[in-house]
Structures are given as C-alpha cells and as structure tokens.
Amino acid sequence: MSEGELFELELLGGNTERRFRKMRPEVEAMPWGTLDISKAREEDLIAARLAWTSAAYQEHRTGVACALTLRALIEARAPLDLIAVASRFPLDEMVHVELCARMAMELGGGTEIVHDPKAMVLDPDPKQSALMQAAECVVRFFCVGEAISIPLLRATWHVAEHPLPRAVLGRIVKDEAAHGVFGFTFLDWALPLMSDSDKQVLGAAADLAIRFLYGQWDYTRQNRRTPKHEGDILGWMRTDEYLALAQRSMQSAVIDPLEQRGIPIAAQLSEFTARYPTP
Ligand SMILES: [Fe+2]
Ligand SMILES: [Fe+2]
Numbered sequence: 001m002s003e004g005e006l007f008e009l010e011l012l013g014g015n016t017e018r019r020f021r022k023m024r025p026e027v028e029a030m031p032w033g034t035l036d037i038s039k040a041r042e043e044d045l046i047a048a049r050l051a052w053t054s055a056a057y058q059e060h061r062t063g064v065a066c067a068l069t070l071r072a073l074i075e076a077r078a079p080l081d082l083i084a085v086a087s088r089f090p091l092d093e094m095v096h097v098e099l100c101a102r103m104a105m106e107l108g109g110g111t112e113i114v115h116d117p118k119a120m121v122l123d124p125d126p127k128q129s130a131l132m133q134a135a136e137c138v139v140r141f142f143c144v145g146e147a148i149s150i151p152l153l154r155a156t157w158h159v160a161e162h163p164l165p166r167a168v169l170g171r172i173v174k175d176e177a178a179h180g181v182f183g184f185t186f187l188d189w190a191l192p193l194m195s196d197s198d199k200q201v202l203g204a205a206a207d208l209a210i211r212f213l214y215g216q217w218d219y220t221r222q223n224r225r226t227p228k229h230e231g232d233i234l235g236w237m238r239t240d241e242y243l244a245l246a247q248r249s250m251q252s253a254v255i256d257p258l259e260q261r262g263i264p265i266a267a268q269l270s271e272f273t274a275r276y277p278t279p
Helices: 014-023 042-075 080-086 089-106 130-159 163-193 196-222 239-260 269-273
Strands: none
Touching: 042 080, 042 089, 042 130, 042 163, 080 163, 089 163, 130 163, 130 196, 130 239, 196 239, 196 269, 239 269
C-alpha cells in the first residue's frame, strides 16, 4: 500500500456547512460530548478509535459504490422514481461517514488508514449493456453489501448502551433499511428484461461480493474481540455473535432472495463454514 493516500476528511464550513446541516439536522442534535472516556482502559480506547475509523472508511467506500450505481442507473434509463430514490443514498453515506468519524474523534481521534482512492470499488464490466452494468452494481453493492449490513447494524444498535452511539447507529440503521430494500426493488423491475445468461452473469457478480465478505469474516474470526467487560467503551457485538448473525443473514437476506429471483449463487454459505469445521 506504499502508493496509498491517508484517509483524512475535512468540512468546508461557512454557507456550505450550513446548507448541509439544514439537509440533515439530526446530526447536530445528537448528544455529542457526553461520552466519559476518563475511566476507559487505554487498549479499549485504541480499539474503539480503530473500529469507528474503519467504520467511517467503510461508509466512505459505500458512498463511492452508491455514486457509481447511481450513474449506471441513469445511463440505463431506469425508472425515474427509482433513480430519484437512489439519488439520496450518496448523501446518506456522507452523513454516515461524518457520524463515524466524529465518534472516533469523541474517543480521542481517528486512527491511520492508508487507501488507494482509485481502487475502492470494482467498476462494472464495460463490455456489458448499460442495463446490465446497472444491475451488476445493484447486485454487488445493494443486494449483497447493503442487504447484509441491515441486520448486523440493527443488532449492533441494540447492544449499544450509551445515548451517543445509540443515536449514531440508530440513524445509520434507519437510512440503511431503505438502501437494503432498494436492490430487490430494482431487480423486480429489471429481471423481466433479462435472459437466463444475463442472470448467470449477475449470479457471478453476487458470488464475487459474497466471497469478499467471507474473506472479511475470516479476518474478523482471526482478530476476535474479547468478551464485553465492565467499562468496554466500544460496546459492539462479540465476534461469535456477530459471525453467527452474519451467516444467518447471508442466507436469509442475500442468498435466498437472489435465488428466489432466479439468480444462481455458487458462493453458498457452506463454502465459508467448511473452512471452520465445528470441533
Ligand atoms: Fe451507510
Ligand atoms: Fe448504505
């Protein structure tokens, strides 16, 4: 990653920030400055700063994915109302970026993330039609990525105890619910226009996104979070609970609804579970 750039953010301020605040007043209304970190253990603080900074980066990456999908939807002349609904998503993601970044600041500051801004998400296959490019984006980013994040975020929100992370996660959960539904609404419009071989192509796109998540879960499994203890400042789910819910959700929120729509999935859950045989 020597070619990478630091993941750093800024606000322009002035009129621009005022307009932004007017668009999403709930951000300023959150109970900022109420987290007491004076008794937190140093290692917990570092872990929490890292977790929220990574979350900010993930939201930033999702912003790119939403913007790319939006462009493809417009080029494909998807129904106007469908495009209009999706046009809100990049803004939602920018709000999520700010919320997560501010959480890291509340805990003492962001941690260093180096990234390649030109390689954050994979572009759709340029040889495909405009409609298929839009469908590929929607399947990878929405029917897989956003659809699985909803139950996971909701569960993380449920275990959050302090009002500030509860407000932040609650806002994100509210927005993401619309993002997760969107993918399948698009497919229900687009699939009647597609052939069986188109559906195979979309299945392969879904496989790619699903296997990417299996790879992330491998990392999570190898870097387990210690059980929640007294004074745990992050307060997210434990690794085992998270992974169990992630696997159930992959089946019910991603694989089942795609297969029900005739999109064949090769990256079945057994591919991941087979790597970790239960003793
Ligand atoms: Fe988001
Ligand atoms: Fe989202």
